Amino acid sequence: MERSSLERDRAGLVMVKGEPFNAESPLAGLREPVTPTPLHYVRSNFPLPDHDGTLAVGGAVARPLTLTLDDLRALPAATLTVTLECAGNGRVGLMPLPTGEPWTGNAVATARWTGAPLHLVLERAAPLASGIEVTFEGADHGPYRGGADIHFVRSLPLERARDPEAQILLAYEMNDEPLTPDHGAPLRLLVPGWYGMASVKWLARIAVLPEPYEGQFQTKSYIYEWPDGGREPVGAMRVKAAITDPAPGATLPAGPYTVRGRAWSGTGPVAAVEVSVDGAGEWQPARLDPPSGPYGWQAWSFDWAAGGVGRHVLRARAIDAAGNVQPDSPPWNRLGYGNNAVQVLVLDVR
Amino acid sequence: MERSSLERDRAGLVMVKGEPFNAESPLAGLREPVTPTPLHYVRSNFPLPDHDGTLAVGGAVARPLTLTLDDLRALPAATLTVTLECAGNGRVGLMPLPTGEPWTGNAVATARWTGAPLHLVLERAAPLASGIEVTFEGADHGPYRGGADIHFVRSLPLERARDPEAQILLAYEMNDEPLTPDHGAPLRLLVPGWYGMASVKWLARIAVLPEPYEGQFQTKSYIYEWPDGGREPVGAMRVKAAITDPAPGATLPAGPYTVRGRAWSGTGPVAAVEVSVDGAGEWQPARLDPPSGPYGWQAWSFDWAAGGVGRHVLRARAIDAAGNVQPDSPPWNRLGYGNNAVQVLVLDVR
Numbered sequence: 028m029e030r031s032s033l034e035r036d037r038a039g040l041v042m043v044k045g046e047p048f049n050a051e052s053p054l055a056g057l058r059e060p061v062t063p064t065p066l067h068y069v070r071s072n073f074p075l076p077d078h079d080g081t082l083a084v085g086g087a088v089a090r091p092l093t094l095t096l097d098d099l100r101a102l103p104a105a106t107l108t109v110t111l112e113c114a115g116n117g118r119v120g121l122m123p124l125p126t127g128e129p130w131t132g133n134a135v136a137t138a139r140w141t142g143a144p145l146h147l148v149l150e151r152a153a154p155l156a157s158g159i160e161v162t163f164e165g166a167d168h169g170p171y172r173g174g175a176d177i178h179f180v181r182s183l184p185l186e187r188a189r190d191p192e193a194q195i196l197l198a199y200e201m202n203d204e205p206l207t208p209d210h211g212a213p214l215r216l217l218v219p220g221w222y223g224m225a226s227v228k229w230l231a232r233i234a235v236l237p238e239p240y241e242g243q244f245q246t247k248s249y250i251y252e253w254p255d256g257g258r259e260p261v262g263a264m265r266v267k268a269a270i271t272d273p274a275p276g277a278t279l280p281a282g283p284y285t286v287r288g289r290a291w292s293g294t295g296p297v298a299a300v301e302v303s304v305d306g307a308g309e310w311q312p313a314r315l316d317p318p319s320g321p322y323g324w325q326a327w328s329f330d331w332a333a334g335g336v337g338r339h340v341l342r343a344r345a346i347d348a349a350g351n352v353q354p355d356s357p358p359w360n361r362l363g364y365g366n367n368a369v370q371v372l373v374l375d376v377r
Numbered sequence: 378m379e380r381s382s383l384e385r386d387r388a389g390l391v392m393v394k395g396e397p398f399n400a401e402s403p404l405a406g407l408r409e410p411v412t413p414t415p416l417h418y419v420r421s422n423f424p425l426p427d428h429d430g431t432l433a434v435g436g437a438v439a440r441p442l443t444l445t446l447d448d449l450r451a452l453p454a455a456t457l458t459v460t461l462e463c464a465g466n467g468r469v470g471l472m473p474l475p476t477g478e479p480w481t482g483n484a485v486a487t488a489r490w491t492g493a494p495l496h497l498v499l500e501r502a503a504p505l506a507s508g509i510e511v512t513f514e515g516a517d518h519g520p521y522r523g524g525a526d527i528h529f530v531r532s533l534p535l536e537r538a539r540d541p542e543a544q545i546l547l548a549y550e551m552n553d554e555p556l557t558p559d560h561g562a563p564l565r566l567l568v569p570g571w572y573g574m575a576s577v578k579w580l581a582r583i584a585v586l587p588e589p590y591e592g593q594f595q596t597k598s599y600i601y602e603w604p605d606g607g608r609e610p611v612g613a614m615r616v617k618a619a620i621t622d623p624a625p626g627a628t629l630p631a632g633p634y635t636v637r638g639r640a641w642s643g644t645g646p647v648a649a650v651e652v653s654v655d656g657a658g659e660w661q662p663a664r665l666d667p668p669s670g671p672y673g674w675q676a677w678s679f680d681w682a683a684g685g686v687g688r689h690v691l692r693a694r695a696i697d698a699a700g701n702v703q704p705d706s707p708p709w710n711r712l713g714y715g716n717n718a719v720q721v722l723v724l725d726v727r
Contacts, residue, residue: 042725045686119690119723122705124656129690129723306474306713336395340469340479355472356706363656373469373479375392 033075036207039065043128047071047169048209051133057271057289060319060326061108062136064202069209070113070134070223072179072244076166078229080213082148082197086162086234089153096213099197102143107194107219108323110137110291114222114249114261117357117366125363132269132370135291137323140217142198148233149189158235161188162242163216166229171243181227181249182240183218194219194322197230219322220293222264222365224249252361263293265367266353268300268327268345277374284331288343290315291324295349300327303342305334313343333376341372383425386557389415393478397421397519398559401483407621407639410669410676411458412486414552419559420463420484420573422529422594426516428579430563432498432547436512436584439503446563449547452493457544457569458673460487460641464572464599464611467707467716475713482619482720485641487673490567492548498583499539508585511538512592513566516579521593531577531599532590533568544569544672547580569672570643572614572715574599602711613643615717616703618650618677618695627724634681638693640665641674645699650677653692655684663693683726691722 040050048071056066082099084092113134115127149161165179187193196217199206206212211228218225224244240246249261268290273279290297296318301310313329331341344353357368390400398421406416432449434442463484465477499511515529537543546567549556556562561578568575574594590596599611622637623629640647646668651660663679681691694703707718 042686043688049687118656119721122718122721124653124690124692124721126656129655129688131723303474305479306468306476336392337399338393338479340474342474356709359706368472371469371472371474373481 033208036065036209037069040069041133043130047074049128051130052136054133054271054274056136057133057269060137060323061139061202064138064204064207064210067136067138067210068113068134070128071167071209071228073167073169075208076168076229078166078213078231082214082230082233084148084152084233087155087158087237088235089155090151092148092152094148096199099143099148099199099214102147104141105144105194105196106139106141107196107217108137108139108320109217109219110135110264110322110324111223111226112264112267112291114224114364117368118363120357120366120368121359121363125361127363135269138201139203140196140198141200141203142196142217144191145195145197145216146189146191148197152235154185154189154235157237158185159238160236160240161185162234162236162240163227163230164232164234165227166231177243179227179244180240180242181225182236182245183225185235220263222261222293224261248362249364250362251364254359261364264291265365266290266292266294266297266345266347266351267367268343268353268370270341270343270370270372273372273374275372275374279333279374279376281336281376282333284333286329286331286341286343288327289324290327290345292345292347292351294351295347296321297325297345298348299346301344301346302329302331304331305340310344336376338373338375341374342369344369383558386415386559387419390419391483393480397424399478401480402486404483404621404624406486407483407619410487410673411489411552414488414554414557414560417486417488417560418463418484420478421517421559421578423517423519425558426518426579428516428563428581432564432580432583434498434502434583437505437508437587438585439505440501442498442502444498446549449493449498449549449564452497454491455494455544455546456489456491457546457567458487458489458670459567459569460485460614460672460674461573461576462614462617462641464574464714467718468713470707470716470718471709471713475711477713485619488551489553490546490548491550491553492546492567494541495545495547495566496539496541498547502585504535504539504585507587508535509588510586510590511535512584512586512590513577513580514582514584515577516581527593529577529594530590530592531575532586532595533575535585570613572611572643574611598712599714600712601714604709611714614641615715616642616644616647616695616697616701617717618693618703618720620691620693620720620722623722623724625722625724629683629724629726631686631726632683634683636679636681636691636693638677639674640677640695642695642697642701644701645697646671647675647695648698649696651694651696652679652681654681655690660694686726688723688725691724692719694719
């Protein structure tokens with residue numbers, strides 16, 4: 028019963044690993060303004076856990092809490108359309124190839140997430156003045172690379188976690204339905220604008236800490252380790268455009284064709300998308316649809332006159348309001364995060 | 378009649394441009410020790426030319442010659458198995474994308490070429506002491522990028538052209554049949570070990586020059602223009618390994634699998650091929666079959682234990698006897714030549 032339900036949830040995805048389950052969105056999942064849940068990519072570090080349905084809030088707080096799902100649902104609900112991308116999306120484009128899940132380019136999707144604002148819950152718990160950081164612990168755990176059994180835990184600065192404007196959710200609904208097992212049922216954190224690792228699934232415990240958190244997934248994984256020795260935590264999603272139509276390797280009839288795609292950025296609103304045809308060097312502006320909100324991807328389109336019969340190459344790049352532009356080459360880093368290099372689409376006109 | 382014969386010649390190829398005709402080998406063309414002619418990639422700079430069946434040899438020579446095909450066939454014939462690769466093969470892997478034909482990775486093939494040794498013909502023409510370079514002119518021509526009508530002409534140093542050990546052929550047979558139109562009928566130059574641009578098709582005129590040749594395809598095209606401003610002519614094929622089995626994106630059953638491929642180098646015999654699985658960093662040795670000769674690719678294979686269900690990434694790299702190793706990242710240059718970066722193959726185990 029549980030098994031067949033899981034299989035149904037997963038049947039539409041492009042599997043990357045069977046256990047723990049990791050899978051990319053199919054291209055169809057990027058073609059919808061809001062990705063249907065069965066087409067939303069899944070990233071898991073550990074096997075599907077049991078979750079007792081409660082959320083503990085403790086640590087350096089005046090009022091430790093244990094909240095049920097009903098307690099959270101009783102709070103004012105917020106709904107946000109949020110694009111999530113795996114930090115390792117596009118890892119196979121990095122050379123030499125880092126270890127880690129070999130995501131190509133579709134570990135990205137957009138959903139409507141509904142939940143209780145995190146800041147309301149934190150205020151109820153009343154962090155002590157000594158608190159500076161907040162950890163979020165998933166119920167998921169396992170031996171890590173053959174070592175000790177650890178849980179998936181991420182942290183945020185307390186200041187950010189309690190900031191209403193950060194719009195961080197304790198999400199219990201995805202696309203207007205309760206969360207599915209692969210997306211963190213019954214409860215997950217949802218940190219808009221950041222790569223997916225921040226949005227802790229199967230959320231079980233929140234703890235306020237008087238010192239920085241230094242666990243595996245905060246200070247060892249999800250770190251940009253640059254070739255020059257620099258280290259930076261992975262955070263906001265880098266600006267990126269995806270071409271959703273035509274599909275890679277498509278064969279098109281001769282004549283005009285409207286190229287379509289999505290663009291998103293965690294470092295500012297998308298300001299422009301540009302398209303380049305056949306490496307001619309010129310970037311031409313694409314049409315950018317209005318944003319559906321501050322955290323969801325934007326649709327774009329480009330009327331391509333189409334070239335002669337044969338192979339053609341399309342590239343698209345996004346630029347955000349902070350002036351970030353996608354690079355031509357991937358920014359290589361040892362663990363393979365944040366590859367937002369321009370996508371190169373090869374197709375044929377017949 | 379001519380038309381339908383051409384269409385038959387081309388039906389098995391992966392077209393990159395319709396006119397002039399440019400097409401990659403299908404993967405099946407790389408899986409044979411000798412690529413069947415209809416599966417051998419085709420690179421053309423101009424439309425298919427008329428050719429009067431003669432070869433003129435002139436310039437700084439004591440005895441200008443006009444040779445018929447029969448004259449050439451009357452000379453002692455040589456047959457060589459030669460791997461030819463287009464200098465622009467893999468161009469779409471370079472970022473930013475250079476202009477030029479968007480070859481992915483299969484503008485490479487191997488054929489048995491039969492012809493008259495170039496040095497015998499040159500000696501008959503008796504180059505003058507002032508001669509230092511030799512041009513090879515194809516009958517193919519056309520307006521170049523909207524400018525003047527020019528022929529495809531390449532040159533070699535006279536010393537190299539007349540060196541019997543360079544084994545350069547005036548080839549009139551490919552795989553034991555007369556040349557087909559797309560491969561230079563009735564006669565082409567064949568420069569073993571060099572990228573394909575040196576092997577001038579539809580060869581019509583040879584001229585010995587007392588000075589360096591500075592035509593379009595010798596000093597403007599087919600030049601490595603490096604980001605640091607350096608310029609070098611494109612010459613010998615860089616060491617490279619291709620994975621021919623499994624195919625990119627293949628779905629494999631769980632269990633052991635023998636990975637197969639080809640390796641070649643114009644800068645020395647292939648000394649080793651190594652395989653890396655899932656980005657783990659370790660390169661493991663592949664089995665290398667004995668060479669079929671000095672200029673043909675070598676088969677290699679690797680027994681892969683295969684991983685768990687899900688996506689896997691295979692890479693293969695070749696190393697030649699001169700110590701050249703394939704780079705992880707493509708050596709970017711403005712015109713997009715000589716990309717011999719390690720191939721990354723993504724596949725699924727189900």
